């Protein structure tokens with residue numbers, strides 16, 4: 001494999017030559033790209049000697065073509081940034097390309113990128129760094145570490161760069177893309193069932209849970225068909241194809257069309273069970289004092305339909321409950337022929353609609369059960385993906 005190793009300006013840069021040496025020893029061709037600050041910690045001569053190639057460091061060096069970041073992107077199969085400082089992580093998360101390595105990183109957006117963060121514990125814990133890390137993870141960038149231990153500043157804590165051998169193992173193991181040959185369907189958000197030109201029946205789903213699931217699947221290497229009801233959320237990931245629908249019947253059409261090509265499906269959408277029998281093509285007027293009756297017709301059950309279509313595919317449903325939670329979820333698991341069901345209860349504070357967190361119990365057809373604490377929806381999504389694919 002052709003691997004570009006990016007080095008940024010942290011004390012752990014002194015371990016970069018060892019990383020390059022291990023990759024070369026394992027039979028890979030390596031080229032190095034370093035920031036100016038990295039060269040305060042490790043020399044150009046060392047990196048050029050261990051890789052056997054000129055170092056890429058200056059966007060505008062006289063002897064280099066100014067499009068070298070593009071040729072290096074075309075050349076490389078993978079980019080490993082070790083150490084990755086808070087600075088480079090922040091730059092990529094915000095689309096900043098002001099030197100050779102950050103420019104290369106943006107150009108590399110369609111290929112595998114692995115980062116080994118290294119920084120002081122307080123910097124690592126800063127909300128801005130954590131937000132940037134989540135953004136990069138969401139785009140499919142794999143993080144290795146940081147590890148806990150002694151730090152350069154003399155304290156102990158999280159922030160040490162993982163050892164070069166661990167970075168090599170993590171970067172090269174196929175386990176970082178365990179779903180790379182798979183396609184998954186995810187449904188997300190609410191459905192809107194039109195009453196007239198200006199009104200609809202809807203619910204409080206924001207789409208956050210479903211979008212987090214799509215991201216977690218894409219992070220694991222899958223292609224994702226994300227069928228979502230109305231939401232203000234957006235996602236821009238090369239492996240996630242978003243299909244926006246409004247009603248349960250539109251979601252049904254999109255999901256049943258996509259499912260036969262998929263390895264599995266996770267249905268997290270809050271689908272309306274009924275729609276108005278008639279949708280007026282004008283704004284309905286008030287009808288005196290005696291009230292108004294809306295006649296409702298049942299919507300198709302998307303999950304149950306996929307349960308009937310299923311052939312060697314993994315089918316996962318959600319159950320949003322307010323009472324007799326496990327009993328109700330278990331009933332849905334069996335009735336809809338599911339492999340797993342993810343139960344969340346509105347009795348748990350911080351779980352369910354709208355919020356950024358969730359607390360779930362995953363019930364499986366083999367009788368096993370996994371409970372999560374209250375976690376961010378992104379973490380819950382990773383737990384679900386790991387559980388249903390392992």
Ligand code: PMT
Nearest residue numbers: 205206207208209268270271301302303318319320353354
């Ligand atoms: O979007 P968020 O704000 O992040 O909120 C997330 C969530 C609370 C919506 C999500 O975690 C969740 O619980 N989704 C399922 C909500 C729901 O409608 O549950 P249910 O018990 O009514 O439905 C059971 C399952 O059948 C669900 O997988 C649902 O997608 C599916 N279903 C239901 C009706 C229908 N006509 N077709 C379906 O596919």
